[in-house]
Amino acid sequence: MLKNLPQSVSTFSGDIDGILYFIYAIVGFFFVATEGYIVYSLVRYRRKDGVKARYETGETWREMRWIIGIVIVVTVLDFVIDSKGAGVWAKVKENFPEGDVRIKVVAQQFSWTFVYPGADGQFDTRDDLTVPRVLHVPIHSKIRLILTSKDVIHSFFLPEVRLKQDILPGRQINAWFEATRTGTFNLFCSELCGLGHTKMLGSLEVQEPADYERWLAETTKEQLE
C-alpha cells in the first residue's frame, strides 16, 4: 500500500514516512489477524447438523477477558502512535526555525506566485522578486514560507517534501522545509479551488547554493530592468 510513496527529499519527509510505516505495521498486523479470524470462524463454526451453538453472553469478566486484553493493547498502541506522531507534528507544523530563506507564496485562482524579499530581506519593498510558478530554493537551507491567498482556499502540497498546508485568504500561514536533494519536484494545489483547480500546478526547483545564487542574481537583474 505504501510502495508508491514518492521519493523523499526533505529533512522531515523521512520522519513522516517513518510514522506511515509504523502505523502500517500495526494496522497490517490487526488487519491480518482480524480478517483471518473472521474467515477461520466462518469455516470452523459453519452450521453442522446436530451441533448446537454455544450459549455465551459475554456478560462476565471471564468471558470478556480476551476482549479486554486486546483492547488494552489497542489503547496502548494508540498512545504510542500519537506520541510518536506528536514529535513529528511539532517539528513540521509548530516549532519553526527562523529560516535562512524567506519566501512569500501567493496563491490565487489558478496560479502560484513566489515573492522573494530581495537584497534588503524585507517584503513589500521595491526590490521584491516576483517569480511565477516555479519555487527555487537552495539545498540544505531552512526555507521559511509565508503562505497567502488572494481569493479562496488553496492548499500548498509538495508531495516529495511531504509538506501540505491549506492557505486561508485573510491569514498568513507559516510553513517551512529543508530540501536534501536537488532536482525538480511537484507542487500541487490539493484543495478544490474552482474551475481550474486541476491545472493549478507549479514546481519546486531545489538547487545547489551556487546555482541558486546565480539564478537569484539573474532574476533580480531581469526584474530591475
Added chain:
Amino acid sequence: MEPEKKGLGYFAIWVWLVALTVGYLVERFIGVPRHVALAVIFGIALVKALLVAWNYMHLKHESRIIFVILLIPILLFAILVLLLLPDITLVHRGN
C-alpha cells in the same frame, strides 16, 4: 399537574424580571469599569434566563430526563465555543 404557589408566584417572577431589565439601565448610568459592567450584564441575563426556565417553563417540576436533554446541547455549545477560541478569536489576522 404540580403543587401551586410553591415559592414565588408567576407575577412575582415577572416583577423580578422587569426589575432586572431595568437593572441594565442603572448599571449604564453609574458608570462602572467595563469588565465589571460586562460581568453584571451577562450575570443579569443568566439570572433572567434561569428565572424564566425555572418557573415559567416549570423546570423545577420536571423529571431528570428533561435536564439531560437540556444540558447536552448547552455543554456542547460551551465545548464548541471554547475549542474555537484559539482558532477564530485569538488568531493573528495578517494580510
Added chain:
Amino acid sequence: MIVQTAAVENSGEISTGKLGIWWLIGSEIMIFGGAIGSFILLRLAHPDWADNAGHLSVPIGSLNTLVLLTSSYTMVKAFENVKKRDRKKICRFLLATALMGLVFLGIKSFEYHGKFSHGIYPNTNLFWAFYFTLTGLHALHVIAGITAILILWTFGLRDRLWPPAPGTGTASPGSPGPGIDIIDISNFSDPSIRGGIIRPNVNMSIPGPRWSGGGRPIADRIELVGLYWHFVDVVWIFLFPLLYLTA
C-alpha cells in the same frame, strides 16, 4: 442475563408531546448556539465592533425585552388557567401574548426601518450582518410562536379546547370496513401495560389522515406552545445584552 420477569420501571410522568417539545428546544439551542457562538467568537476578536453596537438604541431594546418578558408572563397565565379550565381567561391571555408578540415584531421592524433609512444593511459590515441574522432568526421564531398561539386562540374561541364530554375525546374508532383488523385502542393507551421510565399519556390511537386533533385535548398544547414561547423569550434575553449592551 435471563431474568424472566416482566418488570416495569417507572419514574416520573411526562407526556410525549412535552418530550417532543423539549427535544425541539434542545435542537434549537444548538442552532442558536451555533449562530450566537459564531458571533461571540468574532465579537471577541473585533473590539472595534463596539462602535457599531453603539448605534443600537438601548431604550428601544429594553422596551422590547420588557414586552417579550410580559408576554411570557401572560403565556404562563394562560397555562395556569388551563388547569382551572377557565376558557375565557385562556383566550384573553393567549390573545394578549400574541398581541405582545406582534408589538415586539412591530418595534423590531421600526428598528430595522431606522437602520435601513440610515443606510445600514446586512451587508454593511459583519456586525450588522450578525445583528440582522440573529434578530431575524429570532423574529422568525417569534412569528412561528405567534402563529401557534393564534391557532390555539381560535380553538379556544370555538370552544374546542376540550372534548364535549370528558373521556370520549376526538378519537373514536371508525366503523370497520371489509377485511379490517379492529384493534383495541384502549388496550394500548392504558399506561399500566407499558414499560420504560416514561409513561405515555398520549392516546396511541391510529391517527387520521387529516390534520385533525390527536387523542389528547387541544388545551394540553397550550403548555407545549408556552414552553416554546418561553424558550424564544430566553433567546432574546441573551441576544439583547450581546448585541445592544456591549458597546
Added chain:
Amino acid sequence: MEGNRHQARGNSAHHSHGDEKFIWKYVFSTDHKMIAKQYLFTGLFMALVGAFTAYLMRWQLAYPNTAAPGWGVVTADKFNMLVTMHGTIMVFFVGMPVLVAALSNFVIPLQIGARDMVFPRLNMLSYWVFVASVVCLLASFFVPAGASACGWTGYPPLSASQEYTGIFWGVVLWILALALEFASFTMGGINYLATFMCARAKGLTYSRVPLATWFLVGASLAFFFSVGPLIAGAIMLLLDNVAGTGFYLPQKGGEPLLWQHLFWFFGHPEVYVVFLPGLAAVLEIIPVFSRKPIFGYRTMVWSMAVALALSYVVWAHHMFISGMDPRLAMPFSITTILISVPFAIIIFCMLASLRGGSIRLATPMLWAVGFLVTFLIGGLTGIFLGSAASNIYFHGTYFVVAHFHYTFFPAVFFGGFAAIHFWFPKMFGRMYSERLGKIHFWLTFVFFNCTFWPIFQIGSGGMIRRIADPSQYRILDQFKTLNVFVTISAFILIAGQIVFVINFFWSIFRGPAAEANPFRANTLEWSAASPPPHGNFTAAPVVYRGPYEYSLPDRAEDFVPQNEPPLAQAEGTA
C-alpha cells in the same frame, strides 16, 4: 404491495373508515412502515443518480477528455459539479434516508412493540420535507450554470460568493436542499427518540432493548445535537450568497475557517449517523444467523455511548492542515485515535459472537460479514488519517477517498443491503430470492474491493482528490492502467446492482409468501404478521427477556422470542 391488508384508520370524523384512497395509503400515509418504504425507495432512487455521477467521474479519470457514453466529454466545470453532487447525494440523500430514516422508521416501533411512532403526522411531514429537499437538489442540476461545484463540504469563500465559481442558483439550491433535509431529519429524530423513550412495550426495559434499536437511537442522537451549528452556519452561507454579507469572506472581515469548524462539528458525528444504523442491522443479523447470543450486550451499548460522546470532540481531525491553530492538532489527534477504542470493542465483540456459533451464510449474513470484513479496512486505514503527522501527507489525497469509501460503502450498502434482505419478509410479506441475493453479494463484494483497494495505492502515490484530469500530472502517469482497472471495476460494481433491482422488484410482487418469523429470531418485530398491519400488533406485546436468548442449553428450540411467556408464568401471572 400490502396484499389485502387494509390499514385500520379512522379517528377522523370526515374520513370514517378504512377502505382508503390510494393517496392516503401510499402518498400521505402516517403509517411508519409505509413512510419507511417511501424513504427507502427515494433513497434507492437517489443512489441511481449518485451511481451515475460516479460513472461519469470514473470515466473521466480513466479515459480523460473522451466522450463518456450517454453524456459526452466531462469538462472540468462538470467534473467539479459531479464531485460535489456525488458526495452530497451519497451521504445526505442515500445514506441518511436509507439507513437513518427508513431503518429507524421501520425497525424502532416494531422492535419496541409500539403501534406506530408517537408523532405519526410529524413523521409524514418529515418525509415530505425530505422530498422537497430532494426536489431542490435535483432542480439544481437544471438551473443556469448548473449545480454547486464547491465540493460536498462546500468550503467558503469558494461557496460564499458567485465571483469564484460563477454559480449562484446551484449553490443556493444546494444550501436550501441541505437545510430542508436537516429540518426533515430533526423532525424524524424527535420522533425516533420520543418513540423510543415513551412507547416501549411492557417489560421492555432499557437492558432488553434490541441492539438495533439502541444503535438507531444513537445515530439519531448523534445527528440531533450536532446539526444545529451547521444549520446556523448554512444560514450564514446562504446570506453570504444572497444578501452580500461577509460571514466567510475575509475581505469583509469574515472567517472562512468558521464554516469548516461548524461543518465538521456536524460532519464527524454525521459519519456515525450513517455508520451506526448499518452496524445496527449487522448486530441484529449476526446472532440470528449464528444462533448465538450477541457477545457483550451491555459492553456494546456502553461502547456506543462513549463513542457518541467522543464523536463531538474529534471534528478537527478533518482540519489538521486547514490552517487552524497547530496546537489544536494533538488534542484532537488523541481524541480521534481514542475513538477507535470503543469501536474496537464493538468489532471484537462481534467477532466473539461468531465463536462457537452455528453459522448459516444466508444472504443477510453474507452482507453482515461483508460489512465486517470491509469496514475493518476502513477503520484501520482511518488510523493513518487520525494521526496528525501522517495526515500531513495523506490529507486530500485519494487515500482519503479510499478510506471513506471503505467506511461509507460498507455502512450504507453492505449494512443497507443486509438490512433490506433481513427485514424484507417483514416489510413486504414475501421472501427474496436467495440465489440472486448471493450472486448480488459476491458481485458487489469482489468489485467493491477491486474498485477501492487500488485507490489506496494511487492515493499514497500522491494523486489528489477532485482533480478533473490526471493526465496533467506527471507523477500520476504510472497509475494509468490502475485507474482504468478501477474504473472498469466500478462499472461492474454499478452494473451488478441490476441483480439487486431484479431480485427486489421480482420478490416484492412474485416472491414466495413469508411466514411471520422466517429466520426464527427473538425480537418483537418477528411476532407481528408479515407484513404487519397498520398498528403492527394484534395485541399489546409483553416482553419477558432480553433479545438474544439463542441456543439456551436447557431448551430444545434454539431461540426464545422476547414475548414468549416463561413456563412458570404461562398461566398469566403477568
